[in-house]
Amino acid sequence: MSDAITRVADATGNWVDTVAPSWSRPYLRLARLDRPIGSWLLLLPCWWSAALSAGIAHHLDRLLLDLALFLIGAFAMRGAGCTWNDITDRDLDARVERTRSRPIPAGQVSVRQALAFLVAQALVGLAVLLQFNRFAVFTGIASLLIVAVYPFMKRITWWPQIVLGLAFSWGALMGFAVRFGRLDATAFVLYAGSIAWVIAYDTIYAHQDAEDDALIGVKSTARLFGERTHQALTVFYGLAVVLIGAALALAGAGVAAWIGLAVFAAHLAWQVSRLRIGDSALCLRLFKSNRDAGFMLFAGLLVDAVMRAV
Structure with a gap:
């Protein structure tokens, strides 16, 4: 079977397809390194909380190290999560046009090989986690239950995006756990705002598969x-902005953070205005643009942290 045929349908022409050794490509695809957008979206709440907690502490000691560790951990754990998702969804993936070319349903990787690769990625994530304090270690481990149950939610609830939000927003807690060894109201409000953001952007993403999902009985927002x-996105994106703003207020954030939030909010509003749910390519582009929105907010939080530390 040629590699051109076995590429994942919505991820062609990337570095995995063109540069990576042939033997490694199915595993890199399992980890979604051919489509790293999800890793960035998992990472950004980590970076938000790291920058915001540094601003609260008024010093930047080990902030760069924490940002680097979160980067490695997010990519490793997102890869592990996607591998687990592909193992549990292999029969469903084989019935959906966009996902039937994934490594397991395409026959490129066996379930046993995928499980071994999952363990390897999880060990990388554990190695990162052990660089933090004990409270942060246990906080990180607590997220694994949510990650484990998420793939099954689309079979039993119309709101699997909430569970994804709980998992993908966990990093909003981790920055505070690492910095202070505890969680407070600011952390939980930031977490809630991130959950609302995830529900909205993953709803956009899910519109790509809405017709196939209806045929096979998979549920989604x-x-x-x-x-x-459009009305639902307005509610959830609006809630995200309000809750993140409340977290900034609780943290005593300065003007740079508020500018970052304002630009973040404007980007979300632009997404809603552009969205056409019947246009799968546009849905994918708008979903991916949330990385840009998240970076805009992070930039504001980082500048604010630096300003408060000097």
Whole structure:
């Protein structure tokens, strides 16, 4: 079977397809390193909380190290999570046009090989986690239960995006756990804001598969909201901005952080105005643009942390 045929349908022409050794490509695809957008979206709440907690502490000691460790950990654990998702969803993936070319349903990797690769990625994540304090270690481990159950949620609830939000927003807690060895109201409010953000952007993503999901009985907020998606996104993106703003207020954030939030909010509003739920390519582009939105907010939080530390 040629590699051109076995590429993942919505991830062609990337470095995995063109540069990586042939033997490694199925594993890199399992880890979604051919489509790293999810890793960035998992990482950004980590970076938000690291920068915001540094601002609260009024010093930047080991902030760069923490940002680097979060980067490695997010890519490793997102890869492990996606590998687990592909193992549990292999039969469903084989029935959906966009996902049937994934490594397991395409026959490139066996379930046993995928499990071994999952363990290897999880060990990298554990190695990163052990660089932090004990409270942060246990806080990070607590997220694994949510990660484990997420792939099954689309079978039993119309709101699997909430569970994804709980998992993908966990990093909003980790920065505070690492910095202070505890969690407070600021951390939980930031976490709630990130959850609302994830629900909205993953609804956009899920519209790519809405028709196939209906045929095979998979549930999602995209199917639940349908033609009311624009109104739902307005609610959830609006809630994200309000809750993140509340976290900034609790943290005593300065003007740079508020500018970052304002630009973040404007980007989310632009997404809603552009969205056409029947245009799968546009849905994917708008979903991916949330990385840019998240970086805008992070930039504001980082500048604010630096200003408060000097």
